[in-house]
Amino acid sequence: MDASFYLSPFLIAFFLSIACIVLVQIIFWRIRPKEARHGARHDHKRGILRFGGAALVISFLVTLFLNSHLVLTTSWWGVISISMLILIVGLLDDMKEISWKSQLMAQMLAGAVAFAFGIRILSLTNPFGEAIFFDAGWMLGVSFIVTVAWIIVVMNAVNWADGIDGLCGGIAFIGFSTVFLLSLRPEVNQPPVAIFSLALAGASLGFLLFNFYPARIFAGTSGSWFLGFMLAVLALFSGTKIATAVLVLALPLLDAVWVVFDRLRSGVSIFAADTRHLHHRLRGIGWSSLSITLFLYGITIIIAAIALHADALEKLMTLAGLIVLTGIFFFWIERQSK
Numbered sequence: 001m002d003a004s005f006y007l008s009p010f011l012i013a014f015f016l017s018i019a020c021i022v023l024v025q026i027i028f029w030r031i032r033p034k035e036a037r038h039g040a041r042h043d044h045k046r047g048i049l050r051f052g053g054a055a056l057v058i059s060f061l062v063t064l065f066l067n068s069h070l071v072l073t074t075s076w077w078g079v080i081s082i083s084m085l086i087l088i089v090g091l092l093d094d095m096k097e098i099s100w101k102s103q104l105m106a107q108m109l110a111g112a113v114a115f116a117f118g119i120r121i122l123s124l125t126n127p128f129g130e131a132i133f134f135d136a137g138w139m140l141g142v143s144f145i146v147t148v149a150w151i152i153v154v155m156n157a158v159n160w161a162d163g164i165d166g167l168c169g170g171i172a173f174i175g176f177s178t179v180f181l182l183s184l185r186p187e188v189n190q191p192p193v194a195i196f197s198l199a200l201a202g203a204s205l206g207f208l209l210f211n212f213y214p215a216r217i218f219a220g221t222s223g224s225w226f227l228g229f230m231l232a233v234l235a236l237f238s239g240t241k242i243a244t245a246v247l248v249l250a251l252p253l254l255d256a257v258w259v260v261f262d263r264l265r266s267g268v269s270i271f272a273a274d275t276r277h278l279h280h281r282l283r284g285i286g287w288s289s290l291s292i293t294l295f296l297y298g299i300t301i302i303i304a305a306i307a308l309h310a311d312a313l314e315k316l317m318t319l320a321g322l323i324v325l326t327g328i329f330f331f332w333i334e335r336q337s338k
Helices: 003-028 052-066 074-095 100-116 139-160 167-183 191-211 220-237 242-248 250-266 278-284 289-309 312-337
Strands: 123-125 131-133
Touching: 003 052, 003 191, 052 074, 052 191, 052 220, 074 100, 074 220, 100 139, 100 220, 139 167, 139 220, 139 250, 167 191, 167 220, 167 242, 167 289, 191 220, 220 242, 242 250, 242 289, 242 312, 250 278, 250 289, 250 312, 278 289, 278 312, 289 312
Parallel strands: none
Antiparallel strands: 123 131
């Protein structure tokens, strides 16, 4: 494939994302002071738009339909349908917060529809090369549960990262770029996944121009859910490379685990919006928003590079090391906060 084959969807999505964000800002300018809600996770003053998700979804979908090289299979039509569902439900939450039960039901529906369209985990390989298959009989039920759980976890982890300038969009951009490089490897060789990944990377980068510090727009529920959903399903399309995706998203995922544990320990709902996340804690001990974002970018890029060149056992060892180091880092932050 020549460079234009892959460069075209990236550039189209990038410029469409910019154009859509400008249009979104014009459309929602009048309602911003009143109806656009302010999330408890965000450390900004009221008034910053949460509708970046509309630009992300629209620029991505338009790029797909403009690409003559793509043949949209049943699974890809499932992705498109779920993207529209996420956009609608997410925008409703961005306008006026809906209950966590309704949000969870919407996420479960997204996972179930994805499974119905053939987007599912059919096998998992352990570090020693043995595989567990979920492709027949009652094991399909296991596949359904694992697939839906995977999609929900990633959607929420990315959503919770949308609390500080540039973090959600930047991590998504790194993740999609990693999936693109992974899809080009000879043992994977999936040009359609590469095109999808670059379209998403381009849309994310265009959004990031407005979301990076100081942010003028947030991804909102629609955007963060969409980015999380796409990261989750692209990991399934890329030869079920769950381990690579887990490593790339290690910081948001470990942060989510830490926050859930902390909320349970404090006796509050695990779905409560608050300022317990890693980026909030770093702000609490004096780090600036820009330094936090760049620090987490750097760690994510290093982990992604390792993930692309590691075998299964090395990925497991890397993940184990990350869990230990992240745990130590979290405890250090808590001590600094006292």
